[in-house]
Amino acid sequence: MHRAAGWVLRGVRNPPKTRSRSGTARSPPRGLVYGQHGEPSAVVQLKDLEEAKLGGSDVHVKMLAAPINPADINVIQGTYPILSPLPAVGGNEGVGEVLEVGQHVVALKPGDWVIPASTGLGTWRTRGVFPEEMLLKVPRDIPVLCAATLSVNPCTAFRMLSDFESLAPGDSIIQNAANSGVGQAVIQIAKASGIKTINVVRDRPDLPKLVETLMALGADHVITEEMLRKPEMKDLFKSIPKPRLALNCVGGKSTTEMLRHLQPKGTMVTYGGMAKQPVMVPVSAFIFRDVRLRGFWMTQWRKDHAQDPAALTSMMDSLCQLIRRGQLTAPACTEVPLQDYQAALEAAMKPFISSKQILLL
Ligand SMILES: NC(=O)c1ccc[n+]([C@@H]2O[C@H](COP(=O)([O-])OP(=O)(O)OC[C@H]3O[C@@H](n4cnc5c(N)ncnc54)[C@H](OP(=O)(O)O)[C@@H]3O)[C@@H](O)[C@H]2O)c1
Incomplete structure (x- = not known):
């Protein structure tokens, strides 16, 4: 204690x-x-x-x-x-x-x-x-x-990419609020592991600048929440597989739209609620695609692993290595x-x- x-x-x-x-x-x-x-x-x-x-x-x-x-x-x-x-x-x-x-x-x-x-x-x-x-x-x-x-966002990104789906190079993930601190860490850690990222952000006047910034970090695709609903999304999935993992920082509509693109039996992890709206999931997503909904809280992970210091040390070493190699920035x-x-x-x-x-x- x-x-x-x-x-x-x-x-x-x-x-x-x-x-x-x-x-x-x-x-x-x-x-x-x-x-x-x-x-x-x-x-x-x-x-x-x-x-x-x-x-x-x-x-x-x-x-x-x-x-x-x-x-x-x-x-x-x-x-x-x-x-x-x-x-x-x-x-x-x-x-x-x-x-x-x-x-x-x-x-x-x-x-x-x-x-x-x-x-x-x-x-x-x-x-x-x-x-x-x-x-x-x-x-x-x-x-x-x-x-x-280092202690909050990169650790959260690292855990969510490691602990819910076993992702291999070439697999993809999708995330909203991709320009958040967590989102930027997700892009970089995924890139270093060969995992493709589909990054959803809110539309804004300086969108091209934000897209450029996230692409420079290693994002594969940056799209707006509105794009999620467009038929053009099919084209995107001609070049990369549908995601097995979705990371939800927002809640509300953004989540519902993001969930449409998750692979059957894929997992959506909710870690933030920036829109202050509940997660809404169509019944069909459960019945016909058997999606899994999970949650993550770094504070709980630390408590759960209090007797396992090696898990923390190993994560910190991995993150510091990425930082030294220039693959993870602030x-x-x-x-x-x-x-x-x-x-x-x-x-x-x-x-x-x-x-x-x-x-x-
Ligand atoms: N569960 C955990 O263990 C854990 C760990 C770390 C962080 N978090 C949570 O993750 C979230 C992000 O943290 P952070 O430090 O990465 O945040 P941050 O760098 O301050 O970024 C905030 C993000 O939220 C977006 N946002 C704000 N209001 C929004 C709204 N109404 N609808 C949609 N998006 C909105 C912003 O997008 P715009 O640019 O469009 O405004 C931005 O992408 C927070 O909720 C935080 O509490 C959870």
Whole structure:
């Protein structure tokens, strides 16, 4: 069981400057804090945090960069299944550098890079003291933006491509919200394994630019949701097989249309609900094509594999190898200084942005 992270907030306004081991004065840590659930622009504030004491099994981390993901927004809104006790520091993903470690810490040392081992770390902060078991070491030879965005989306993409259908080179998959962080990771991981991707996005004024960007990542086909309903889809399947796996990030109509193209006995995995509409499946899809509907949640996978560290290590090694080979890049992003967090939160909630907001800490 995880101990609570060392983010002490209550009653803190202007904590005194502390001294590092080298004796230099250190400003108090700051973080994006919310004291109640609600719209992020209304409830999130940049505040000084109390300097937490380093316990024997704790690690003092200087955060470097942390993305704003849809789940972070849902946590602040109070609509996510796992909520932190209030007041809380926002953010579930990011990368930091170890500054110092407690006397019982053996697996980490100053200078190491770490990412959260599970959700709820509160990564939108300049520094923090965390129990060792809440952190995972990552190699320092990968780009900082890749490390900052590694623990959620690429892992989700990797698992969904591995765990539901056994795909061989030449097989195809179809996914909606293909320009999302997960979608971009799916395109790249699939490409590296020789799997073809059919990528569905919403129509927009700058569609050709988005198509070009996704094709440059390795997408085989990029189509709009409207295209899914057109007879021209038959032409597409002259050059690649119908997909055995569909990845659903949206729900509603988009899902129903995508499902039409799934092979008989194929699997659709729902991992996001961006349209906030239920998954609608025609009865015929069950009776005449025996499609399988599954769900995936990375947080649950981590819990289920808590006693199997080799599974996590193997996935992380594979992803880091892809990053080193240039086959997996960080998602298209906008780097935002911490003090501009309001603009970043607003941008993260706008449609058609196609750019992950990453806070520089
Ligand atoms: N189950 C899991 O373990 C797991 C893990 C990671 C992520 N997720 C979920 O996956 C989803 C994507 O996460 P991310 O970090 O990849 O997101 P992201 O990079 O912020 O991208 C959001 C995506 O959602 C699309 N979108 C937004 N509103 C939409 C709507 N009303 N209808 C259709 N599409 C819409 C956007 O498309 P436009 O460009 O057209 O706006 C974009 O493709 C989120 O729901 C997240 O919670 C789940």
